[in-house]
Amino acid sequence: xxxxxxxxxxxxxxxxxxxxxxxxQLREDTKKEMDARREEEEAAKAKQAAxxxxxxxxxxxxxxxxxxxxxx
Amino acid sequence: xxxxxxxxxTVTGSSTYTISFTSIDQNYDDLMVIGSMASxxxxxxxxxxxxxxxxxxxxSMCMAASSRVQYSPTNTNMTxxxxxxxxxxxxxxxxxxxxxxxxxLYIYLPSYASSTVKxxxxxxxxxxxxxxxxxxxxxxxxxxxxxxxIVYDRTDAITQLDIYPSHGTIKAGSKLxxxxx
Numbered sequence: 001x002x003x004x005x006x007x008x009x010x011x012x013x014x015x016x017x018x019x020x021x022x023x024x025q026l027r028e029d030t031k032k033e034m035d036a037r038r039e040e041e042e043a044a045k046a047k048q049a050a051x052x053x054x055x056x057x058x059x060x061x062x063x064x065x066x067x068x069x070x071x072x
Numbered sequence: 073x074x075x076x077x078x079x080x081x082t083v084t085g086s087s088t089y090t091i092s093f094t095s096i097d098q099n100y101d102d103l104m105v106i107g108s109m110a111s112x113x114x115x116x117x118x119x120x121x122x123x124x125x126x127x128x129x130x131x132s133m134c135m136a137a138s139s140r141v142q143y144s145p146t147n148t149n150m151t152x153x154x155x156x157x158x159x160x161x162x163x164x165x166x167x168x169x170x171x172x173x174x175x176x177l178y179i180y181l182p183s184y185a186s187s188t189v190k191x192x193x194x195x196x197x198x199x200x201x202x203x204x205x206x207x208x209x210x211x212x213x214x215x216x217x218x219x220x221x222i223v224y225d226r227t228d229a230i231t232q233l234d235i236y237p238s239h240g241t242i243k244a245g246s247k248l249x250x251x252x253x
Contacts, residue, residue, distance in 0.1 A: 004090040005090070016088075
């Protein structure tokens with residue numbers, strides 16, 4: 001079972017309860033949201049890297065050295 | 073500064089999704105959570121997100137900032153999400169981290185019992201992974217610390233904190249201690 005540990009700070013009592021269907025659904029929803037965000041971030045990073053490579057290549061065609069490009 | 077232990081938990085099973093500290097004593101200035109924690113997930117990236125949920129929040133009134141995520145429709149230093157939870161990216165080790173069993177975890181929440189000020193805080197975690205996504209760096213492992221700033225956009229005193237990973241269940245051996253400061 002999927003469980004939650006509850007620590008009551010006023011009594012010190014520790015209880016273990018099963019997650020409700022609503023809590024399980026919430027967990028699934030947040031996981032999907034995190035996955036979607038990560039995919040979006042990875043796509044943005046990939047585009048940024050591709051744009052940089054493309055830009056560097058164009059600068060090289062204009063005659064800039066690798067050091068000059070890196071110094072920008 | 074004297075810290076008083078308010079509650080602690082060491083996870084022994086393999087099916088724990090959440091550690092929930094409830095009925096938090098309101099007679100201290102600040103709250104601090106320290107411990108070591110990991111997720112048992114074997115899918116996805118070599119790290120997972122940390123959720124800190126105050127007061128069983130269910131509405132979109134909280135915000136989280138991370139050193140890593142810096143985009144937002146309203147504030148470039150905040151995550152774009154206005155979630156009912158605080159979300160911190162890649163704070164926790166997972167079963168994919170071959171060189172690290174647990175991430176160190178530190179959460180500090182000043183003025184948690186105030187009912188008049190919006191609460192700010194900080195959270196730190198870290199990951200050492202043995203399987204980096206890109207080998208081009210020449211590194212066989214990578215290590216990073218994640219630092220997040222917290223804005224709890226409410227004036228409710230904090231009486232409950234739920235802490236859990238975004239993916240998987242909490243790895244057995246994880247332990248958290250909650251202190252009043």
